[in-house]
Amino acid sequence: MAALDGGIRNHKVEVLKIELERLRKENEDLRLGLEIMGSKYEVLQAHLQKNMATISPDHGSSQDSNKRPRTEEVSVAKASQVFVRTNPKDKSLTVKDGFQWRKYGQKITKDNPSPRAYFRCSMAPQCPVKKKVQRCMEDSSILVATYEGAHNHEPPHDAPAGGSSYSPDSPIKGLVANFPCPTTVDPFQPTVTLDLTLSGTGTGTGQEKRRPQNFMEDYRKSNCGRVEEYVASLTKDTNFTLALAAAVARSITDQPKPTKA
DNA sequence: CGGCTTTGACCCGCGC
């Protein structure tokens, strides 16, 4: 009887250990996700500084992509990019941001096999805002929307639930809530493109993706010190540890109670 | 019937 009791206890301990290990891993992944976001932010800032340097008096001389410097200057001053993850099966190039858009053109561009759609804001007749939408080359489920200009009218009141009325006038605000995979930059700063697909540099077939675990491993190797920093800061966070403890406790209490042994 | 999408033609700037 006592032996049986001990066996059950040992089994429980094992289950708890496994569960703890699973939560630990999940926690680690979340930490790395946080780290990735932080890193993206730094990349963004680096690009920003580089571009600010480029548009200084002798701008344009070092960038071979400056085919249309005049329009480039305008877009550099006012463009912002938003990444939106959509259903890969959904082939429409529509980004629901609360505003009404009228499509006025579509083009296949050289660097991306998927068509680029051109939209104008149709909520006000004189609204100068334009939007370009194109699927991400590496991941066709991601739409890249480039906004140019500022709305000269009030944002829509009937914006989609979740308050995601994105406007270049109000970057960040309202954007995060509804876009599954949002990244934006200040519309009054140079446009920067982030590769959110974390894929290799264009050698893939488009749907090729690195396995998350491999990526995590690479990332861990290259950012070990900084990860440690984040780990330290998170473990110091009492709210975080309390939440983790609550999650562990919950998972334990959710275990089906062994019936009479 | 009005507003929207589609799509081929056109325009414009740049590199060679």
Added chain:
DNA sequence: GCGCGGGTCAAAGCCG
């Protein structure tokens, strides 16, 4: 000057 590529125009068709 010509070709290329991105951006825009506008006629035709579709839809509610």
